[in-house]
Amino acid sequence: MVSTATRTVRGMQSRRDRVAAILIILPSIVLLAIFVYGFIGQTLKVSLTDWGREAALALHPEISYVGLKNYHELFTGFLNMRFRQDLANMFFFTLAFVGLSLFVGLVLATLIDQLVWGETFFRTVFLYPMSLSLVVTGTVWRWLLQPRGGINVLPTLVGLPAGEFLWLSSREQRLIFDWSHVLYYICIIVLVVMAFMAYGHHRRGERQQFRTKAVISAVLIGILVIGVAGGITLLDYPEEHGFNKAIWGVVMAAVWQMSGYTMALYLAGLRTISDELREAARVDGAGKFQIYRYVDLPLLKPITVSAVVILGHIALKIFDLIFAMAGPDHVPTSVPAITMFLKTFRGNEFAVGSSIGIILLILVSLLIIPYLANSFKTGEQ
Amino acid sequence: MKTSRWLRFAIVCAAMVLAFASVAQAAVSGKLEIFSWWAGDEGPALEALIDKYEKMYPGVKVVNSTVTGGAGVHAKAVLKTRLLGGDPPDTFQVHAGQELIGTWVVADRMEDLTELYEQEGWHKVFPAGLVKLLSTDKGIWSVPVNIHRSNVMFFIPDNLSKWGVGVPATWEEFLKIAPDLKAKGVVPLSVAENWTQTHLWESVALSVLGPDKWEKLWNGELSWKSPEVIKAWEMFGDILEYTNADASSLSWQQATDMVVKGQAAFNIMGDWAAGYMTTTLKLKPGTGFGWAASPGTNGIFMMLSDSFGLPVGCPNRGNAIAWLKMLGSRDGQDTFNPLKGSISARTDSDLSKYDAYLQSAANDWRSNKIVGSLAHGVTANERFMNDFATVMEIFLQTKNANAAANAAEAVAIQAGIGR
Structure with a gap:
């Protein structure tokens, strides 16, 4: 009798707790649903229309559904070469920024x-730069990277000739590729990554994962062979894009801002490594460098993964830093986010702007979703 | 039945009285929100206008909403979200011409001001060429506060005589003296970031095409792929050979500084550069710095103008109309412009209030042929201007006049130029 009563009370309590919990998180769920997911849906919807012709700002603009036309235009339209150079800039910026931030931080x-x-x-x-807003960093570095001042005149202090490099305005390109074959390049990059991962799984004896990666690699090889044989190209004419040297200026400022953050992450990671592990290695006769290489570095790997995800999504979304450093119309350092802003709010092409937004969302998701899925899986285990 | 008709009549009468009362009241009290991107250097000129307005209408509280930065890029973004959200300011700053018409007039967001123009007699004092650029066949859409000139070439007279060169009257002449200047270690022509290159382009194109064909380019009668336009691009490419390599990381002030410091011989800029040299650098117009119409454009005034319009559904319509009336008045224009470093749009302004440069500009304004500027929103809508930055980029990257002309033609078709 008593035990039943307590059970009911407990049951009621837990039910009440659950109701309270739901009530507490309900507002944020509703807000998230409306202001994040609702508007993602709205943006997606707009991106499938032609909103942005004449009278785009009318009270009731004439809008019709055009399917994937905006996306098709962005990737293949003659006038959207700026967007494609933006993608190339973003790709190289992300690689250089994430790589250098990790290295300097470590x-x-x-x-x-x-x-x-x-x-x-x-x-x-070293953490201090992170507390500045990107606009401040951008403005300071814009001055430092002036071709006639700042960094370029530093060598004259020790009697060397002044630097001549046009940090933000260089028009030189390296690693030039033809956009019409961009699908091949993407295939090759994914193939190399997959093959590398497959090799890792194979070495560690994780057979099932190895099999998945190996199958994906084989499919990619197949696609490449068929694609090359079929001569699939995006454009009818060659269009050259590449790594703009002007990006280096932006990379420097961004690395200056964020490497302190990776430093803090790594420092926290180094602190969690127990001294017993290092002791054990030392007893086994490992030197200082060997301990670093075979004990510390492998244990820092999860930190590197988190850092890549965090820095990577910052790099993909970067806008304010470049806007402050190089202004809106400076194509050598432009990225999709800037073109999205200009297309939407200056050119009144709301649908095209939305399409660029959705493309950015997809790119960021490609980075974040595998990471989240992975951490959920480890959490459950 | 009868009573109800009477009742209805009484209600209508009451409503009319109320509506009239609220309009009458709106004209003498309440608020007036002015939206602009004028802060910093241009702030005092706007403040002077607001002071004047508050003195004329003491009951009205003026709300000065400025969104600074990016030459209006940010302000325009904020303005668009406000209008889309159904919250228009009472009046807003906008470049006169297609920047206003292509975005707001085609969207039926502006009120026609033809009546105001007739009532205030502005047709007599604003040049017809100006009014044409502010109008469509459906009406006149804004009141210009100021006039700037785009096609001006600046130089330092003493430096020119030191280098032994004169002021070139045509671009051919410029190209003749340029190698000589370059050999002396002087940059023949300084330019700055992307928009200043478009600014230079319009001066070059105007000289190659002449005013009539320039107009035809914008009403769709002249194709962007025509040989004349391609020639303009080629000329532009030749001129760029004699400009500074670090252009795109400089601001327009830095390009002017190059001329003042004797690092460059000439600079093509709007006449705000005269204001910068007079006020900030304390140079004397005429002796400290000199100016001329950009090569090949003598007798043509390529204008741009800031203007204010009347958005449909603005909350304080009466106050906004009073503001527009004051802007268009001789006194209003002469209060604002000497401080802003621009000239009055009216042909009857009091020239004694202006400095030597502005007096010469005002004289040209009264006598020259008036055409509109591309880089500053008079001749083309925002969509064209936005994509023209890409066209410019195609040219700067490839130096191919045909490629640029093709791209410009495609942009013109997409943006509906001349339709």
Whole structure:
């Protein structure tokens, strides 16, 4: 009798708890549903229309459904070459920014970890740039990278000739590729990544994962062979894009801003490695460098993965830094987010702007969803 | 039945009285929200106008909404979201011409001001060429506050005589003296970021095409692929050979500085550069710095103008109309322009209030042929202007006049130029 009563009370309590929990998170769920997912849906809907012809800003603009035309135009239309160069810029910027931030962050963290004193001081110094807004960073670096001042005149202080590199305005391109064959390049990049991962799984004896990656690689090889044989091209004419050297200026500013953050991540990671592991390695006769290489670095891998995801999505969405550094119409350093803003709010082409927004969303999802899925899986285990 | 008819009549009468009362009241009290991107250097000129308005209508509280930065890019984005959200300001700054017409007039968001023009007698004092650029066949759409000239070439007279060169009257002459200047280590012509290159392009194109064909380009009678336009691109390419390599990381002020410091010989810029040199750099117009119409455009005034219009459904219509009346008045124009460094749109302005440069510009304004500027929103709608930046990029990257002409033609078709 007593036990039944307590059970009912407990049951009621847990039900009440659940109701309370739902009530507490309900507002944020509703807000998220409307202001994030609702508007993603709205943007997707707009991107499938032709909103942006004459009288786009009328009270009741004439809008009709055009399917995927905007997307098709962006990737193949003659006048959208700016968008395609933007994609190339974004790709190279992301690679350089993420790579360099990881490298600089790791080096700084390793050095600071070795310090006997002054750790807090240096940690603060290197973390400080992160507290600035990107617009401030952009403005400061715009001045530093002036062709006739700042960094370029530094060498004259020690009697060397002034630098001549046009940090933000260089028009030189490297790694030039033909956009009409871009599908092949994407296939090849994915193939290399997949083959590399397959090799890793094979080495670790994870047979099932190895099989999936191997199958994907084989399919990609097949697609490549058929594609090359069938001569599938995006454009009827060659259109050259490449790595603009002007991107280096933006990369420098971005790395300056964010490497302190990766440093903090790595430093936290280094602190969680238990000294027992290092002791054990030392007993086994490992030197300082070997401990770093075979104990510390492998244990930092999950941190690297999180850092890549965080920095990667910052890089894909970057707008303010470049807008402040190079202005809106500077194509050598432009990225899709800037073109999206200009198309939407200056050119009144709301549908095209929405399409660029959706493409950016897809790119960011490609980066984030596997990471989230993976952490959910590990969480369940 | 009878009573109900009487009742209805009484209600209609009451409503009319109320409506009239609210209109009458709106003209003397309430608020007036002015939306612009004038802060910083242009701030004082706007403040002077607001002071004047508040003195004339003491009951009205003026709300000065400015969104600064990006030469109006940010302000225009905010304005568009406000109008789409059904929250128009009472009046807003907009470049006169197609930037206003192509975005807001075609969308039926503006009120026709023809009546105001007739009532205030503005047809007599604004040049017909100007009114034409502000109008469509359905009406006149804004009141210009100021006039700037786009096709001006600036130089330092002492430097020119030191280098032994004169002011070129045509681009051919410029190309003749340019190699000589370059050999002396002087940049013949300084340019800055992307929009200033479009600004230079319009001066070059105007000289190659002449005013009539320039107009035909915008009403669709002259194709962008015609040989004349291709020649303009080629000429533009030849001229770019004699400009500074670091252009795209400079602001327009830095390009002017190059001329002032003797690093460059000439600079093509709107006449706000005269204001910059007079006010900020303290140079004396005429001796400290010199100016001429850009090569091959003597006798032509390529204008741009900031103007204010009357959005449909603005909350304080009466106050906004009072504001527009003041802007168009001789006194209003002469209050604003000497401070802004521009000239009055009226042909009867009091020239004694202006400095030497502005007096010469005002004299040209009264006598020259008036055409509209592309880079500053007079001749083409926003969609064309936005994509013209890409056309310019295609040219800068490839230096191919035909490619640029083809791209411009495609943009013109998509943006509905001349339709």
